[in-house]
Amino acid sequence: MDFLESKSWIVSLMGHGVVFLVVSNVFSFHSKINLPPPQSNVVWTSIQSPKKTPDHKLPPPKVLPKVEAPKEEPKKIAKPDAKPTVEKKEVKKEEAKKTMSREELLKKALANLDQNEDRPMPKANNFSSQDQPEDQLSSSEIGLLQSTSEFLEYRRLVEKTITSNFIWIRQAPDKKPVIQFFILPNGEISEPKLLSSSNDESYDQAAIRAVKKSSPIQAPPVSLNQMFKQEPFQLDFDRSAS
Amino acid sequence: MKKYLVAGLVLLASSTLHAQILININQSSNKTYPLAMAPFHAYTGSSQKIDPSVELFQTTVKEDLQLIKIFHFIPENAFLEPRSQSRVVDARKINFSFWTMIDTYALIKGLYRKDADVITIEAHLYDVLTKKEIMARRYKGGDNQIANMAHAFSNSILEALTGEEGLFDTKIAFICRPKNDKELCMMHFNGDNYDTLTQHRSITLSPQWSKDGKSIYYTSFVKNKPALFRFDLDKRQNTKLSTFSYSAIGLAMDPTQDWILTTLDIGKNHDLYFLDLDGKVISRKTKDRGVDVSPSFSPDGQQFAFVSDRDGSSQVYIMNRNAKDSTAKRITFKGKSNNDPAWSPKGDKIAFAGMDTDGDFDIFTVNIDGTNMERLTYDTKNNEEPAWSPDGNFILFVSNRTGKRQVFMMRADGSKQTQLTTKDWDHFMPTWQPKAVSATAKPLM
Numbered sequence: 001m002d003f004l005e006s007k008s009w010i011v012s013l014m015g016h017g018v019v020f021l022v023v024s025n026v027f028s029f030h031s032k033i034n035l036p037p038p039q040s041n042v043v044w045t046s047i048q049s050p051k052k053t054p055d056h057k058l059p060p061p062k063v064l065p066k067v068e069a070p071k072e073e074p075k076k077i078a079k080p081d082a083k084p085t086v087e088k089k090e091v092k093k094e095e096a097k098k099t100m101s102r103e104e105l106l107k108k109a110l111a112n113l114d115q116n117e118d119r120p121m122p123k124a125n126n127f128s129s130q131d132q133p134e135d136q137l138s139s140s141e142i143g144l145l146q147s148t149s150e151f152l153e154y155r156r157l158v159e160k161t162i163t164s165n166f167i168w169i170r171q172a173p174d175k176k177p178v179i180q181f182f183i184l185p186n187g188e189i190s191e192p193k194l195l196s197s198s199n200d201e202s203y204d205q206a207a208i209r210a211v212k213k214s215s216p217i218q219a220p221p222v223s224l225n226q227m228f229k230q231e232p233f234q235l236d237f238d239r240s241a242s
Numbered sequence: 243m244k245k246y247l248v249a250g251l252v253l254l255a256s257s258t259l260h261a262q263i264l265i266n267i268n269q270s271s272n273k274t275y276p277l278a279m280a281p282f283h284a285y286t287g288s289s290q291k292i293d294p295s296v297e298l299f300q301t302t303v304k305e306d307l308q309l310i311k312i313f314h315f316i317p318e319n320a321f322l323e324p325r326s327q328s329r330v331v332d333a334r335k336i337n338f339s340f341w342t343m344i345d346t347y348a349l350i351k352g353l354y355r356k357d358a359d360v361i362t363i364e365a366h367l368y369d370v371l372t373k374k375e376i377m378a379r380r381y382k383g384g385d386n387q388i389a390n391m392a393h394a395f396s397n398s399i400l401e402a403l404t405g406e407e408g409l410f411d412t413k414i415a416f417i418c419r420p421k422n423d424k425e426l427c428m429m430h431f432n433g434d435n436y437d438t439l440t441q442h443r444s445i446t447l448s449p450q451w452s453k454d455g456k457s458i459y460y461t462s463f464v465k466n467k468p469a470l471f472r473f474d475l476d477k478r479q480n481t482k483l484s485t486f487s488y489s490a491i492g493l494a495m496d497p498t499q500d501w502i503l504t505t506l507d508i509g510k511n512h513d514l515y516f517l518d519l520d521g522k523v524i525s526r527k528t529k530d531r532g533v534d535v536s537p538s539f540s541p542d543g544q545q546f547a548f549v550s551d552r553d554g555s556s557q558v559y560i561m562n563r564n565a566k567d568s569t570a571k572r573i574t575f576k577g578k579s580n581n582d583p584a585w586s587p588k589g590d591k592i593a594f595a596g597m598d599t600d601g602d603f604d605i606f607t608v609n610i611d612g613t614n615m616e617r618l619t620y621d622t623k624n625n626e627e628p629a630w631s632p633d634g635n636f637i638l639f640v641s642n643r644t645g646k647r648q649v650f651m652m653r654a655d656g657s658k659q660t661q662l663t664t665k666d667w668d669h670f671m672p673t674w675q676p677k678a679v680s681a682t683a684k685p686l687m
Contacts, residue, residue, distance in 0.1 A: 159265050167347060168270040169312055169404050205371035206347070210267075213345075233263045 150221045158183070158233065161217050166210035173200040177207050179235040185225040189215035195234070211235065274314040275403065276345055278370075279304060280321065282352035282363070283329045290325075295361050295388050296354045302392035303350070303365075306410040307399060309432050309651075310636075311658035320344045329353065331366050333375040341370045348376070348403060359384050365395050367402055376402045389434070407633050412677060414638065414662070415439075415449040415458045416649055417670040424670065426460050426473060433662040439473050440480060448493035448671060450502075455676040459483075459502070461493055470502070470521060484521030492536050498543035503527065505535045514548060527561065529568040538585045538592070540610075547573075547583035547592050558583045558594050560610060573612035580606075584628045584637075586654075593618075593628035593637055605639050605656070618656030625650075627670065632677040638662075640669055 178196040181189050192211045197204050220228050282296050292300075307313045323340040330336055331351050341349050352365040366378040379398055381391040390411065397408025410431055418427035418438060426440040426449055439458075440446060446462040458473045468490045470483040491505040491512065501524060506515045512533040516524040528534040532552030539546045540560075547560045550570070556579040559570035574580040579597040586593065592610060595603040603626045605618040619625040622643040629638040635654055640647050644661065647668040652659040663669050 155263060155265060159267065162265070163267050164271045164273070166267060166270045167273050167275055169275050171405055201372045201374075202369050205369075207267075209347075209371055228263075231263055233265060236264065236266045 148223075151224055151227075154218075154220050154224060157218060158214075161214045162210050162235065165213040166207065168203065168206050170203075173198040173203050175199055176236060177204045179207055179211055180232045181211055181235070182232050183217065183220055183228045185219060185222075185229070187216040187219035189217060191232075207235070274312055275347055276316055277307065277313050277348050277350065278316040278321065278341060278344070278346040279350040280323065280328055280352075281318070282354050282365075285353050285355045293354065293356055293361070295356070295385050296352075296363060298388050299363055299365075299392045299395075300352075302389055303396050303399070305432060306393060306396035309660060310400075310653075311660065312404070316344055316346055331364070331378075333366075333368055333373065336368065336373075338368075338370050338373045346370050348399075350399070361385065361388070363391060367399055389430075393431075406635055407677065409631055409633065409636070409674075409677060412632065413675040414649065414672055415451065415675070416663075416672040417446055417449060417460075418665070419668045419670070420665070421667075426458065426462075427669075428458070429663070433664070436663070436665065439478075440471075449673050450493055450495040451673060451675055452495070453497065453676065459493065459495060461486075461490060461504075470519065483519050486517075486521050490517075494537040494539055494546065496543055497539050497541065503537040503539070503546060505533075505537075514546075527563075527565075527568065528570070536582055538583045540585050541587055541589045545585075545610075547585055549581050549583060555579060556581055558592060558608070560592075571612075573608055573610065574615070575612070576615070579603075582627050584630055585610075586630050586634045587632055588634040591654075593630065595626040595628065595639075605637065605652075607654075616656075618652065619659070627672065629671075629673050630654075631674050636674075638672040638674060640672065 175198045177194060177198040179192055180195050181192040184190055189211060192208055194204055194208060198207075279300060281292055282300060284293070304315055308315065321340075322343055323337070327337060327340075328351075331353060336349075336351075338349075347370055349368040349370050350365060351368070352363060354361060354363045356362075360382060361384070362380065362382045364378065364380045367376045368374065369376050377398060379395055381387075381394065383391060393408075393410040396410040400406055400408040400410070412431050413428055414431060415426065415428045417424050419425070420438065423443045424446045425438050425442060426446050427436065427438050429436040440460075440462070442462045442464050444462050444464050446460055449458050449460045451458055452472075456475055458475070460471055460473070461468050462471055463469075464482075467485050468488075469485045470490075470493075472481045472483055473479070474481070486504075486506070488506040488508055491507075494503045495501075496503060496516070500519055501516050502519070503514055503516055505512050506523070508515075511531065512535060513529060514527040514534045514537055516527060518524055527546075528548070528550070530550070530552045532550045534548050534550045534552075537546045537548045544563050545560055546563060547558055548570075549556050550559050551557075552559075553572065557572055558574040558580050559572050561568070561570040573592065574594065574596070577596040577598070580594050581603070582595045584593045585591075586607075590609060591607045593605060593607045596606045597603050603624045604620060604622075605625045605628050606615055607618060608615045618637070619639070619641070622641060624647075625639050625641045625643075627640045631637070636651055637654055639650050639652070641650050642648075646666060647670065648661055648665075649663040649669050649672045650659055650661050
């Protein structure tokens with residue numbers, strides 16, 4: 001009873017579980033609330049418009065907006081020594097645990113909570129008591145994969161390819177559509193699906209068209225195949241450069 | 243305690259939450275918008291041959307839309323729609339998969355009927371991706387109205403697809419020099435119907451459209467004396483309004499009152515003066531030792547931009563119309579020589595020609611507070627004398643990049659530069675007809 005009344009069981013639970021919190025992508029679900037800078041495993045990027053030339057000297061000729069890589073590279077988390085594969089799942093978990101002491105992890109987790117108290121909680125239907133199938137990556141593994149340079153580079157390629165196929169010449173609607181799709185190991189884009197409409201059917205269709213026209217895209221690196229089969233891309237068409 | 247509960251819930255969730263791969267697309271590509279225009283079909287009859295007037299209508303629409311370089315047309319030999327469907331204009335019955343397969347985003351189809359000299363054209367625009375009709379228009383008129391009908395339909399297409407008001411039915415006035423003299427000339431927006439309006443055999447300068455777009459004011463040195471003239475488009479008639487007592491250089495029509503602002507060389511100094519249309523001096527606006535030339539009014543007429551060398555080099559200044567002294571605000575600070583200011587119809591920018599380090603002029607824009615100077619042309623010999631389209635989306639200019647000075651058009655960001663004149667002589671000072679009064683064919687539906 002003493003044990004139950006004290007908070008130590010909670011701390012113990014936290015200690016065991018917080019490893020998942022730190023290395024996995026717990027804050028990766030899509031939210032409209034301001035998200036933390038890209039230290040977390042999910043990297044939020046956007047395509048920047050070209051910077052205007054200062055007026056202190058004759059500026060170079062203005063060119064049409066080009067798809068550019070983000071100006072600021074997201075912070076890269078150190079690449080794991082071993083490639084994260086299904087077989088080495090347990091090894092990776094152990095490695096992640098070793099990187100910080102339990103107290104440090106707890107402190108960090110609580111600090112994260114302090115910073116994100118206004119973040120919506122995961123919905124109940126996101127919880128599952130079922131064991132993870134053997135051939136699926138854990139969220140911590142996905143989190144690690146998302147921090148690799150291979151992943152970041154490939155995601156940038158997807159961004160560029162879809163942008164280059166997105167044709168829109170009118171003012172973009174205020175509400176933007178969200179489109180989900182998968183990328184198969186051969187580069188085929190499968191199951192493009194409109195998750196959220198812009199309320200402008202034409203804009204939605206132009207966005208879906210851009211995704212479809214991008215297929216097949218360059219095949220993803222082998223190390224990412226498993227993740228891409230499992231985890232969908234979610235495309236947020238933000239605004240047109242009309 | 244709240245923190246512990248939240249942490250517990252997050253931990254429970256952590257093993258099953260999916261990590262979606264988020265991509266944010268916030269701009270469209272630079273690709274042109276793919277359109278297809280099926281050959282129009284007669285309401286009745288099975289003839290495959292299209293009436294020449296309808297063919298002209300379709301060609302004109304194509305040329306209009308291609309001119310602004312934001313559209314391209316899928317070639318007809320790529321079309322997959324069978325002939326049996328060419329007459330179908332009901333969106334519910336059109337098989338749009340024939341058009342999506344060839345990567346069309348918008349489709350134009352049409353029907354026509356010719357009764358004696360009168361032709362009726364019914365033209366439809368469809369969104370291929372949503373499989374819906376966007377708009378339809380029906381025009382009726384004689385063969386001599388085909389071009390106007392086509393320009394009107396081009397305007398409707400542009401407005402429907404981009405939200406921009408079309409300018410395909412407007413005209414451009416400019417100075418041309420077919421021989422040694424400079425005359426007033428005019429052409430259609432797309433370069434068609436090039437017309438020399440005057441035969442003064444003298445130096446003609448500074449064409450300016452009237453507010454209603456029905457006439458063009460200009461100055462000409464007939465018998466070596468500068469005089470103000472007006473050319474009426476409907477009557478095709480020239481009227482001499484006044485002879486200036488002094489040498490007048492440049493001309494800007496006041497958009498709020500029918501006055502003109504020009505440079506007079508009174509007292510061995512070149513300053514800006516307001517004159518009435520009879521040539522009488524109303525008031526002097528600048529008083530300084532420098533040469534003040536090339537005035538251009540703001541859209542509300544309350545300010546004007548001009549060029550002055552009062553600080554040692556030609557730079558662009560702006561001044562309040564009602565300023566009691568001749569205080570002017572300088573807005574360009576770089577470059578040896580900045581000339582030909584043109585105030586945008588949206589009121590936010592001034593376009594001008596600036597001399598680069600290579601000695602050639604290029605077109606720039608600058609905000610009216612002097613910030614955000616942007617270069618629009620580069621490395622194409624001289625580019626000068628910018629003039630805005632009535633909607634502020636395009637800029638006309640003169641360039642000698644192909645040899646003679648020709649009139650070019652570009653989008654306001656410097657993209658999509660297109661040559662409009664091709665005559666083997668020089669052109670100067672283009673100016674765009676106001677939109678409001680340009681002749682438009684009225685659709686029947």
